[in-house]
Amino acid sequence: MDLILASTSPYRQLLLKRLQIPFRCEAPDVDEARLAGESASTLADRLARAKAQDVARKFPDALVIGSDQVASIDGRCIGKPGTHDVATKQLLDSSGKQVDFYTGLAVIGKDAGFIQSLVEQFSVVFRTLTGSEIEVYLKKEQPYDCAGSFKCEGLGIALFEKMIGNDPTTLEGLPLIATCRLLTAAGLPILK
Numbered sequence: 001m002d003l004i005l006a007s008t009s010p011y012r013q014l015l016l017k018r019l020q021i022p023f024r025c026e027a028p029d030v031d032e033a034r035l036a037g038e039s040a041s042t043l044a045d046r047l048a049r050a051k052a053q054d055v056a057r058k059f060p061d062a063l064v065i066g067s068d069q070v071a072s073i074d075g076r077c078i079g080k081p082g083t084h085d086v087a088t089k090q091l092l093d094s095s096g097k098q099v100d101f102y103t104g105l106a107v108i109g110k111d112a113g114f115i116q117s118l119v120e121q122f123s124v125v126f127r128t129l130t131g132s133e134i135e136v137y138l139k140k141e142q143p144y145d146c147a148g149s150f151k152c153e154g155l156g157i158a159l160f161e162k163m164i165g166n167d168p169t170t171l172e173g174l175p176l177i178a179t180c181r182l183l184t185a186a187g188l189p190i191l192k
Contacts, residue, residue, distance in 0.1 A: 001109075001188055002062040006055035011146075012067060015174040019190050021183075028054040028066065040072040041102045045119045048104030052117075060110040063186055067174050069103045071148040080145050087138055087149035091159070095129040099148055103170045107182040114186045120175040122165030124152070129159060 003023040005016055016023055028051035034043050052066025071078045073093055081087035101124070106117035137159060143151045150156030152163075152171050169176040180190045 002059065003183075003188065004055055004059055004062045004064045006051040006064050006066040009173060011172060012174045015169055015172055015176060016065070016179070018176060019180065021188070021190060023065075026055045026058070028052075030054055032068070034077060040070040040077045040100065041119050041121070043077065044068050044070040044102040044104035045106075045117060046104070048106040048119075049108075049117050052106040052108040056108040056110040063107065063109045063112075063114070063183070063188055065174075065179065065183075066106040066108070067104060069101055069147050069173050072100045072102065073097060078148060080147055081149045082144055084138060084144070087144055088134055090149040091126075091129060091134045091137070092131070094126045094148065094159075095134075096126060098123050098125045098164075101148065101171055103173060103175055105175055105178055105182065107179075107186055109186050112186070116182050116185060118178055118182075120165075120167065120170040120178055122163070122168070122170040124148075124163050124171065125161045126159055127161045133159075 005023050005025045006028045008027045030050045032047055047068035048066045052064045056064040078090055081090055101122050103120050108115050141151055141155045143149055150159055167175050167177040
């Protein structure tokens, strides 16, 4: 069975490689704009489904994985910072607070009639950060393409007081425990 990751994210590719199953990547064509009043969880679910559906339309005989992640501080959605200034503001806003990450996951086998999706939550509680710590961190890691302005698999771990959740790969952008469960349900067991 052909497995496709509907993503060009190098982070999701590295995560999926951990499962040691062959796959390829295809870029989905999806508008990622948030709809008015849409919660972080609903947005992550909608985008994960849309990405998987877009690629599944092009490759109906494949099994397609779609995923998307949305971060939320005090109920306000935040995305990838893109710039140093935005990253600084995001980390200042996160200082001493809990930030919730919602990672949507969808697995679609169009020809097989398989469609399942879910949203996993993972939260981090930030230490109270100084401006100097934020500046040093951003200069060293430059996480401008990461929701929340950090890389937990790197130096970003030094920003946290604690992590809350069932699967730390959820925070990295692809919840592997849930991915294994959905792939198995779709007929592609990981340990066969």
